[in-house]
Amino acid sequence: xxxxIVKINNCINKANIYGNQMVGGIVGDGNxxxxxxxxxxxxxxxxxxxxxxxxxxxxxxxxxxTSDAIVKNCENYGTIGKEDTTExxxxxxxxxxxxxxxxxxxxNFGKVTSKECLGGIVGLYRIGENVKIYNNTNxxxxxxxxxxxxxxxxxSCNLPAYTSIGSCYIENxxxxxxxxxxxxxxxxxxxxxxxxxxxxxxxxxNCYNAGNLTGNPKGxxxxxINNNGWGQKAQYLYTxxxxxxxxxxxxxxxxxxxxxxxxxxxxSVNTADFVNTLNNYEQYPAEWKKWKLGEDGYPTxx
Numbered sequence: 001x002x003x004x005i006v007k008i009n010n011c012i013n014k015a016n017i018y019g020n021q022m023v024g025g026i027v028g029d030g031n032x033x034x035x036x037x038x039x040x041x042x043x044x045x046x047x048x049x050x051x052x053x054x055x056x057x058x059x060x061x062x063x064x065x066t067s068d069a070i071v072k073n074c075e076n077y078g079t080i081g082k083e084d085t086t087e088x089x090x091x092x093x094x095x096x097x098x099x100x101x102x103x104x105x106x107x108n109f110g111k112v113t114s115k116e117c118l119g120g121i122v123g124l125y126r127i128g129e130n131v132k133i134y135n136n137t138n139x140x141x142x143x144x145x146x147x148x149x150x151x152x153x154x155x156s157c158n159l160p161a162y163t164s165i166g167s168c169y170i171e172n173x174x175x176x177x178x179x180x181x182x183x184x185x186x187x188x189x190x191x192x193x194x195x196x197x198x199x200x201x202x203x204x205x206n207c208y209n210a211g212n213l214t215g216n217p218k219g220x221x222x223x224x225i226n227n228n229g230w231g232q233k234a235q236y237l238y239t240x241x242x243x244x245x246x247x248x249x250x251x252x253x254x255x256x257x258x259x260x261x262x263x264x265x266x267x268s269v270n271t272a273d274f275v276n277t278l279n280n281y282e283q284y285p286a287e288w289k290k291w292k293l294g295e296d297g298y299p300t301x302x
Contacts (some may be wrong), residue, residue, distance in 0.1 A: 005034045012079075012209035016045040021056045023048045023065035024094070025078060034068040037061060042110075045079045048087050049067075056087040057094025058132045060110060065093055066101040072109055075107050081114040083145050088123035090155070091138060096125045102132045104287070108177075113143045119155035119190065120175055131168040135174070135289045135301060138211075144181030149190030149223060152179050152211050157202050171205040174290040176298050178212040184223030184254060185215025187244050192225040192235050201236045206288070208243040210269050210298060217254030220244025221263045225256035239263055241281050243274075247285060270297040294299045 013025040022029035025042025042060040062077025071092060081089040088094045091108025093101075108120045117124045120138025125131060138152050149156035152175025157168055175187050182285040184191040187209025192202050202225075209221055218225050221244050225237050237253075239261035244252055245268075252263025266274065270293070278291045278299060294300035 005036065006030070007036045007038070007039060009038045009045045011040045012043070014043045015040070018047050018049070020049060022063035023058045025060045025076065026062065030061045030062060030065055030067040030069055034070070036070045037072070037074060039073045041075045042078045047081055047085060048067050050084070050086045057089065058085070058087055059094035059123070060092055060108065062093045063072065064095040064097055065101055066097045068098050069093070069112035070102045072102070072104045073104060073106070075108045078110045080110055080112040081118070083113055084118060085114040087114065088116045088155070089118040089120070090121060091140065092124035092136070094119045094123045096122055096131055097127050099129055101128050101129070102134070103136060105135045107137045107139065111141050111143065111180045113145065115145045115147055116154035117149045117158070117190065118142055118144055118147060119151040120153055120177055121141045121173070122154040124156050124158060125154060125168050127164055128168065132171075133169065133173065134171040134248060134287065136173045137300070138177045140177045142177060142179040144183065144297070145180040148183045150179050150181040150183070150215065151186045151188060151190035151223065152177060152209055153207070155190045157189060167201045167203070169203045169205070170207060171203070173207045174299065175209045175211045178214075180214040183215060184217055185213050186221055186223035186254065187211055187213060187248065188221045188242070192222065192237060199236065201238065203238045204242050205239070206241045207285045208269055208278070208299065209248065210245040211248065213248045218249050219254035222252065222263065222301045223254045225253070241278070243269070246267060269299055275299050
C-alpha cells in the first residue's frame with residue numbers, strides 16, 4: 001500500500017478462499033498505509049493452511065490488519081475456519097496488528113472455528129494504541145478446538161512484550177451466538193493477557209451477552225484477565241453498563257478482577273426496560289446507535 005489511503009466500498013465476495021498466511025474475504029493483509037472498508041460482504045468460506053508462522057489470521061473481511069484500518073457497515077455470512085484450523089480467526093478481522101483500528105456497525109452471521117484464539121468480530125487484538133470496536137454484533141456460533149481464548153465479540157486481547165502501551169474500547173456491542181471452547185470463554189471477550197511492559201487497558205461499555213457459553217474459566221462477559229507483565233501489573237479492565245444473561249454463567253468475569261466497574265447479571269434481556277437501560281447510558285456518544293427490541297426478542301440497533 002506504500003503508505004497510501006486505500007478505500008474499498010460496496011464489494012461482495014462469494015468465492016471460497018484458502019491461503020497460506022493472511023486470508024480475508026475482502027483483504028488478506030492491509031500493510032503499510034491506511035485502509036478503509038465500507039459496506040462490504042463476505043459469503044465465501046475462508047480458511048488457511050497450518051503454516052507455523054506467528055500471528056497468521058483469517059477473517060470474513062480482513063485476515064490480518066497490519067496497517068491502520070477503518071472497517072464499517074460490513075457483514076460476514078461465510079464460514080471462517082474449521083476444526084483443524086490452527087490460526088487466529090474472526091468474523092470480521094482475524095488479527096488486529098496495526099496502530100489505529102476502528103470497527104463499527106459490523107455483524108457476523110457465519111460460524112467461526114479454530115484451534116487458536118477466535119471471536120465473532122475479532123480473533124486477536126495484538127497491537128494498537130487506540131482500537132475502537134463499537135455498534136457490532138455476533139449472531140453465529142464461535143467454536144474453539146483446544147483454544148486458549150474464545151469470545152462473542154473478541155477472542156483475546158494480548159499485547160507482545162515489546163509493546164509498551166495499548167488500549168481497546170469495546171462499546172455498544174452484543175453477542176447472542178453460542179461460544180464454546182475448553183479454555184477461557186467470555187460472552188464479550190475471551191481473555192486479556194500478554195507481556196506488555198506497561199499499560200494495556202481494555203474498556204467494555206454498554207454491552208450485553210445472551211449467548212450460551214461453554215469453557216473453563218467462563219465469564220458472562222469476560223473469560224479471564226491475567227497479569228503477566230514484567231514483574232508488575234500491566235493489564236487493566238474497566239467496565240460500565242455491561243450485562244450478561246444469568247443462565248449462561250455464574251459470574252461476569254471468570255477469573256481475575258475488574259479494576260473499575262461491574263458486570264451485571266440479568267434474568268432477561270427481552271424487555272423494554274432492559275432496552276431503556278442500554279439507551280440511558282450516561283453521556284451517550286453520538287456515533288453509538290440506539291437500541292430497540294428486535295423481531296427475535298433480543299435488543300438490537302435501530
